[in-house]
Amino acid sequence: MFLEKYSIEKHNEVSLKDHQRRFSFISSEVSNTENILKKLIDFQVAIPSWALGTGGTRFARFAGGGEPRSLEEKIEDIGLLHALNRSSGAISLHIPWDIPSNASHIKALAAQNGLRFDAMNSNTFQDQPDQELSYKFGSMQHVNKEVRKQAIDHNIEVIKYGIELGSESLTVWLSDGSCFPGQLNFRKAFQNTLESLQEVYAALPESWKMFVEYKAFEPNFYSTTVGDWGQSLLYATKLGPKAYTLVDLGHHLPNANIEQIVALLLMEQKLGGFHFNDSKYGDDDLTVGSIKPYQLFLIFNELVEGMDARGMNHATDLGWMIDASHNVKDPLEDLLQSVEAIMITYAQALLVDRKKLVAAQQENDVVTAQEILQQAFRTDVRALVAEARLRSGGALHPLAVFRGEKIREQLIKARGAKTVATGL
Numbered sequence: 001m002f003l004e005k006y007s008i009e010k011h012n013e014v015s016l017k018d019h020q021r022r023f024s025f026i027s028s029e030v031s032n033t034e035n036i037l038k039k040l041i042d043f044q045v046a047i048p049s050w051a052l053g054t055g056g057t058r059f060a061r062f063a064g065g066g067e068p069r070s071l072e073e074k075i076e077d078i079g080l081l082h083a084l085n086r087s088s089g090a091i092s093l094h095i096p097w098d099i100p101s102n103a104s105h106i107k108a109l110a111a112q113n114g115l116r117f118d119a120m121n122s123n124t125f126q127d128q129p130d131q132e133l134s135y136k137f138g139s140m141q142h143v144n145k146e147v148r149k150q151a152i153d154h155n156i157e158v159i160k161y162g163i164e165l166g167s168e169s170l171t172v173w174l175s176d177g178s179c180f181p182g183q184l185n186f187r188k189a190f191q192n193t194l195e196s197l198q199e200v201y202a203a204l205p206e207s208w209k210m211f212v213e214y215k216a217f218e219p220n221f222y223s224t225t226v227g228d229w230g231q232s233l234l235y236a237t238k239l240g241p242k243a244y245t246l247v248d249l250g251h252h253l254p255n256a257n258i259e260q261i262v263a264l265l266l267m268e269q270k271l272g273g274f275h276f277n278d279s280k281y282g283d284d285d286l287t288v289g290s291i292k293p294y295q296l297f298l299i300f301n302e303l304v305e306g307m308d309a310r311g312m313n314h315a316t317d318l319g320w321m322i323d324a325s326h327n328v329k330d331p332l333e334d335l336l337q338s339v340e341a342i343m344i345t346y347a348q349a350l351l352v353d354r355k356k357l358v359a360a361q362q363e364n365d366v367v368t369a370q371e372i373l374q375q376a377f378r379t380d381v382r383a384l385v386a387e388a389r390l391r392s393g394g395a396l397h398p399l400a401v402f403r404g405e406k407i408r409e410q411l412i413k414a415r416g417a418k419t420v421a422t423g424l
């Protein structure tokens with residue numbers, strides 16, 4: 001046990017007075033506090049199993065100490081996060097990085113930690129040691145039918161693992177594309193990919209969703225076969241009602257208007273899930289909200305507006321996941337920061353005065369519209385988010401407890417200083 005419940009209570013007691021002062025101030029400022037708190041308590045963000053170790057770059061990987069050595073230890077790490085913030089109650093697995101060899105044991109362990117299994121992720125962007133055919137020139141788009149079949153079979157196998165764990169969605173991110181003009185025929189690549197995805201789609205259980213993730217570049221640098229939201233939407237539409245687009249914040253060309261993309265996908269009922277992270281240049285996978293917090297707010301603003309317009313349940317109707325990985329931070333501390341940023345931004349989006357905004361838009365009152373959004377964005381909602389955590393048994397200050405209880409030191413002691421988690 002790396003963290004006892006009473007340690008959280010002990011820390012909370014120390015900062016309770018300060019918290020109450022801040023909370024009563026924000027409660028007096030905001031009209032529907034209880035409603036917002038309930039939404040915050042319900043909102044859960046899935047932690048990716050590949051973000052628990054220190055990420056590398058193509059130059060080097062500087063592994064941190066105490067990294068999880070197995071899926072069991074990864075679940076243990078996410079359990080720690082969830083105990084601290086009560087908002088990380090799900091895990092997203094990448095196969096074959098995290099194969100659950102004993103599904104019922106893994107499922108039980110996750111349940112003990114209060115976790116459920118969110119989207120399963122397949123991997124046809126790397127060759128595995130025992131793999132027969134190579135993905136060097138793509139997987140589902142490949143000119144060779146045998147390679148495509150191998151990629152299809154892998155995805156179907158991932159679905160099977162997911163069924164055993166109680167997951168209900170599959171995320172397909174393909175690195176397929178080309179690095180040089182003339183390397184492939186765009187139309188044939190699309191057709192092959194569509195046919196391959198159709199076979200995977202046919203293997204989805206009734207209740208499942210398929211998320212088609214797009215990415216503009218990397219590892220292919222000339223064309224990507226699922227390169228943007230238009231292409232993803234095209235696949236998802238052709239596939240059928242169980243297929244949706246997944247938006248990863250780092251997968252756009254510079255300055256793309258992601259909030260507008262989100263609004264239109266929601267309008268079409270084709271937004272399925274989200275990968276949160278932040279970036280300055282490309283798919284940097286930095287901590288959520290660390291670079292462009294206002295953009296994140298504008299995205300959440302569209303999410304809340306669009307989901308409410310369709311009567312959707314904020315907590316359960318979309319797949320909320322983090323997709324980040326770090327070279328210089330403790331991955332658990334980083335994930336605490338990311339979840340906190342998501343909760344803060346979600347709370348701010350809930351504060352937007354929708355009625356006034358609609359009226360301002362109707363009047364073409366541009367100044368008032370901007371004021372309404374910025375009023376919400378500039379409100380310090382940290383005490384609201386902390387109160388939601390407190391009410392659900394979490395820590396007022398998760399990071400402070402993590403450090404105060406020397407959790408990383410304990411993990412290093414238990415697992416060793418030189419452990420390397422599976423992942424990129």
Ligand code: RM4
Binds near residue numbers: 094121173213248424
């Ligand atoms: C990709 C993409 C996928 C993730 C891999 C590891 O850039 O974001 O979602 O599974 O990285």
Ligand code: MN
Binds near residue numbers: 213248275323
């Ligand atoms: Mn992603």
Ligand code: MN
Binds near residue numbers: 248250251283323
């Ligand atoms: Mn990515």
